[in-house]
Amino acid sequence: MPSLSRFCIPEPLSFRRELLAWYDESRRALPWRESTDFYRVWLSEIMLQQTRVEAAIPYYLRFLDRFPTIQALAEAAEPDVLAAWSGLGYYSRARNLHRAARLAGERGLPASYEALRGLPGVGRYTAAAVASIALREAHAAVDGNVVRVVSRLTNGTGEIDKEAQRLLDRERPGDFNQAMMELGATVCVPGVPKCGDCPVLRHCAGHAAGRERELPVRAPKPAVREIALELIVLRRGDEVFLSRRGASEKRLAGFWELPERAGFPKVVAEPAGRFTHRIVNDRFRVAVWTGRTRGNPPGGEWVDPAALSGLPLTTISRKALHLVHNSGPRDL
Numbered sequence: 073m074p075s076l077s078r079f080c081i082p083e084p085l086s087f088r089r090e091l092l093a094w095y096d097e098s099r100r101a102l103p104w105r106e107s108t109d110f111y112r113v114w115l116s117e118i119m120l121q122q123t124r125v126e127a128a129i130p131y132y133l134r135f136l137d138r139f140p141t142i143q144a145l146a147e148a149a150e151p152d153v154l155a156a157w158s159g160l161g162y163y164s165r166a167r168n169l170h171r172a173a174r175l176a177g178e179r180g181l182p183a184s185y186e187a188l189r190g191l192p193g194v195g196r197y198t199a200a201a202v203a204s205i206a207l208r209e210a211h212a213a214v215d216g217n218v219v220r221v222v223s224r225l226t227n228g229t230g231e232i233d234k235e236a237q238r239l240l241d242r243e244r245p246g247d248f249n250q251a252m253m254e255l256g257a258t259v260c261v262p263g264v265p266k267c268g269d270c271p272v273l274r275h276c277a278g279h280a281a282g283r284e285r286e287l288p289v290r291a292p293k294p295a296v297r298e299i300a301l302e303l304i305v306l307r308r309g310d311e312v313f314l315s316r317r318g319a320s321e322k323r324l325a326g327f328w329e330l331p332e333r334a335g336f337p338k339v340v341a342e343p344a345g346r347f348t349h350r351i352v353n354d355r356f357r358v359a360v361w362t363g364r365t366r367g368n369p370p371g372g373e374w375v376d377p378a379a380l381s382g383l384p385l386t387t388i389s390r391k392a393l394h395l396v397h398n399s400g401p402r403d404l
């Protein structure tokens with residue numbers, strides 16, 4: 073029985089070998105795994121920071137199609153970058169990526185973990201993931217999946233960062249990091265892990281102690297804030313009225329959005345539907361209305377439907393337009 077203080081996996085060599093053999097055999101075919109090109113790896117890691125793998129894939133492919141190289145991204149205008157990111161959320165990621173691409177154009181591509189850390193939007197995890205996969209540097213990338221896996225492997229007693237770094241395969245650090253994440257995403261999943269399918273079962277102290285479902289021990293979640301929002305899809309002919317968020321807004325600066333219904337008290341509005349949208353700890357309860365008007369209301373612009381797909385549009389507005397027009401804003 074392992075000691076309960078600072079448990080370390082006793083056979084790291086065979087742990088690495090068994091994990092990597094499983095990864096080589098069973099890994100999912102994901103588009104960013106086709107190459108260790110710096111830009112592709114970096115883009116995928118930024119996209120995956122707050123987005124599930126399945127949701128990120130179409131955005132990743134479209135973004136690469138639109139900006140196939142760092143240089144193409146650096147030369148792009150910010151609204152075009154935001155438009156390509158539109159729908160993924162957490163737009164500071166796109167802004168930072170764009171700024172970082174411009175910095176890389178001036179200074180050259182980052183060639184180390186430390187240089188990566190100097191780029192906007194690149195924290196410890198992202199720098200470690202990109203440095204290990206694209207530069208083959210031996211840095212353990214510790215995301216939520218890896219925290220869960222290491223916590224279970226060590227029966228909740230290991231120091232996660234140190235143990236992950238100690239386990240890391242120095243010859244194949246990128247593959248090892250991805251293997252740990254893959255294990256967490258597909259086998260050592262939250263809730264009830266699939267220990268019967270686990271390639272490193274014999275190394276797992278949490279499973280041996282029957283505690284795998286309790287681990288990792290979580291801090292209580294912060295309360296969710298409920299926010300009611302009433303939006304109006306205001307039209308003049310086919311055009312849609314949109315306003316633009318100011319450059320000093322904390323969130324979504326420069327994005328286009330539908331106006332609030334309260335700004336148009338004289339418009340005869342009809343209810344179109346409701347939906348909820350979650351942003352971190354805020355849950356927006358959105359009621360959508362439709363209405364028509366003539367003239368030029370203040371605080372926004374009439375936008376031709378054909379231009380909508382090229383605009384950075386907030387996800388809430390995109391969802392509201394989709395609700396009203398069913399086939400999505402592009403078909404307006």
Ligand code: SF4
Binds near residue numbers: 260261271284
């Ligand atoms: Fe996770 Fe179970 Fe494998 Fe342990 S044995 S690492 S709990 S899947």
